[in-house]
Amino acid sequence: MLRLLRPRIAYKKLRRTRQIVNIFVKYGFGTFLDQLHVWEYVNITRRILYRQAEQFPRMTVPERLRLALQELGPLYVKLGQILSTRPDITPQSFIMELQKLQNQVAPVPTETAKSVVETELDKPINIVFKSFDDKPLAAASLSQVHRAVLKTNEVVAVKIQRPGITEIMDADLEILHDLAVLTGRQLEKFGVTDAVRLVDELSRNIRKELDFRLEANNMQRFGDNFRDDAYVHVPKVYHELCSERLLVMEYIDGIGVSETEKLVAGQYDIPLIARHCADVLLASTLEHGFYHADPHPGNVMVMPGNVVCLLDFGLIGYASMRQREKLASLIYEMWRQDEKRFAKSLLNVVQTTGPVDEEALERDVGYMIQEYAYLPVTELQLGSFLNMLRKLLITHNLSFPTQLIWLLKVLATGEDIVRRLGTDFNMVEYAKQNGEQLLRQRLSPIRQVRDLSSTFLDFWELIRDLPYQAKNIFYQLSEGQLKIEFEHIGLEPMRKSLEKASNRLALAVIVAALLVGSSMVVVSEIPPIIAGMPIISLIGYIVAGFMAIWLLISVLRKPGG
Template sequence: MAGTLRTLSRLLRITRVLGRHDALFLLEDVPVASTMVSLTRRIFRRTEDGRPGQRLARALIELGPTFIKLGQALSTRPDLVGDEVAADLADLQDKLQPFPFPQVREIIEAEFGCPLEDLYQSFDETPVAAASIAQVHFAITADGQPVAVKVLRPGIEQAIADDVEMFNWLARTAERLHPDARRFRPVESVATFEESVTLEMDLRFEAASAAELAENFADDPTFRVPSIDWVRTGQRVMTQERITGLSLDERDGIIAMGLNPNEVLGNAARAFFTMVFRDGFFHADLHPGNLFVDATGTIIAVDFGIMGRVNESDRRALGEMLLGFLTRDYRRVAEVQFRAGWVPPDQSIEAFTQAARSIAEPIFGKPIEEISMARVLSQLFEITRRFDIPAQPQLLLLEKSMLLAEGVGRTLAPDQNMWEMTYPLIEDWMRTTFGPEARIRNAALGLARSAERLPAIFEYADKAAAMISSGGLKLHPDTVKALARQQSPTPRKRTLMMQGLPWLLVGILGTLLYLR
């Protein structure tokens, strides 16, 4: 009872903030909430103008860290909030007032069990960035290395846990009172959100993501990730190599360094393509504050709290779909989505083809530099309600990343289109990964792996044979009866079966023992 009253009290405060910003518009079409929205608008006078998404972003900032993260999550769900609101939320500034240095010192010393001075010979008390989850300070380690130190906000874990508990209550209530909401999987979406922010609150996971991305690009001189100082990294503190460079949207400064913006954009496009299609592991928060370029033209990424993964089958579907759009083969776009299982099989492939055409043709009538593949995918996801397509969270996160990357690209080189740059890369990747040569190569690798297992399988087969001869392997009586009920074979076949059955059982058991 006390928990429910606490939840209702917090909901009242949230409603008041959202109402003051006129940001309750997402609930207007929900029957059980429409009356509340109307009443709230009468009580609270709107204090600011702007697009609905901008007003919602300001309200979420006022509500604090969890709601900022919620806004970032909603920016990946145009199927829920619409394309325009999703785009506005993608620009949500993850900035808050910094917390004082004495708390920073306390957190670091509690994490490592020693004075701060034992770890760093100097430590800037004023943070260079203060976000919803953590803030960053520059420092120099005890052995003289310049680093950036990320420190979690005090009490952030409990604050987010309380808010997630409320989100779960709201999601369950929505599914119970509004059955149509189940298509959007609110309970599952909250669980995904909870998993994401929980990972963000353990900086060791972020450090591991940075290390994995660095390994993936170890041989690429055009893209790199700052190294992790694992000695000074823990659950609530992460220490990373300090980098120097210009933000990727500082076009004039990049030109002043003697770099060609088109070449820099080409490096960025190739890096994004490599993350998604080669590795299936990508940086999902590619705003200008997280992307820098140094004097050599190398792109440097920071902040690995939000990462995405795309499995091989989804990568193939995405590659085919992008090629289909770029070549205006809309039937191919439709077939890819049906084959991937993203569109229910009872829907019309012809109707879906026409929907894809209706979205893309107006866009492709524009000059190449104005074409937005992210917008094409975004609008394609908008038709999910019409075709009863369930949301694909991993693709929505990728769409958000594409939007952010595209925005940076347009600022850096307005006359270029980064997706046009990736066209030959996608084409080559599709051919080398899924073409005839790749199928032969994969088959050969499969046979080689099977051959490697044969000695172990034979070894375990010997053990299985010994079990049979010693009476250690017995069939269940029900299995014996079931075998007896089968149609009797001819005498010749019966003889062959009886001769071969023990060795078949030996082989199966040996394989199972090996795989165990």
């Protein structure tokens, strides 16, 4: 069984875990799993990890990983999609491949979909809708969307959560968390420093996407932020018809932003659309701090009048004013070509994962700035710059906070959308202008007075609470309640070895006790007796024999046994 004592893994969970291992082995990742010591936790022989993988001619490691995640199901497709948005932990070759992951699946039967709608509305479907299309507009791993018409003749899109998907996701998330806990130490050797945190982040994002009420609220707030902007449209939400598993919103009849030929044929203004896309992404990130965290081309539509419409608000990012100002300062210092100020701004926004040599960081920042400083504006690409910055951070034991990573990813995605439109609009230069504007706002007299008053209040609260905090510390010290926690690092292998040895010793004692007890029963000749031997003794010898064989096999098949 899976080597977890708290909590104990059920058989069904163990079976799914082994299925996951087998799929990864099938695609040639057995050696990697062996290095993670997976065989210890799933109680399988190491030979399974080295069995002949299926042949995938001319396939790279990223391609095989994509196929494995695709076969594992919706959670792992989501995991791959999220990893493709994390340039801080995912190499560029893997990002490009994982971006191809598709979660298109066969739709649930129409009657099942209608049953979900009626259950959530608590009334027959024909009471609410004048018509409801049987064929879905789209079907994904988590939900599917149907076109419908309300009794008021308003055309709507009805997003329905797939039945049972929550239970499936919860079970796989629990397994993924257990594996992250068990293999965390080994994953650190491959540069994954906090696997449990990454899985917990995935879990939070998945659960947010599974609650359609949150998505409805996100759409309402995003729409309120752009209420006065004629170039942005957010679908209307019918809150009275929404629930955790049902979302009813305005149906958008537009053209995908990546369908350039259709836009040209419809005589749309392509350069203006590019500017509108940049405006909505930069305004939501740098001005409002509430932004669409997954604005890939499939989620961006163009409506008549060159209006940009965003769809699918299941994943939303937040950025505080301080985070936005730090990012704006970073962008501004980059284009001022001031490596010292840029390095200082960089240290203000990143997290440290180890010792940092600031002098070496400033030197490498200077090299990076010089590489980009003399490129023509049309050749400046935010995505490639962020990839180079990611490598620089890893080299100097630094990493971006999660929220800042999402924000940078949105800007890079916006640049990709603009590039696909085939215009000479430069996202980098436009971002610089927006950054300068944000910094000017920070230096305004009104803002300075507000910040100063806020700082004074924080300082006053600190002074006011200081006597109480000091008194509390001295009281705990005098009562012997002050505790200091120590974290022992590097003792995990020893703990596992001791646990393994104690388990085998206990089993050996049980085998010996069975043999001695059975022998005493033989001497006592306690009936019933078969072939001159008591049945109780015979059963004891058989059980002891099986246990001894099992103990011998476990010793021989495990290294160091």
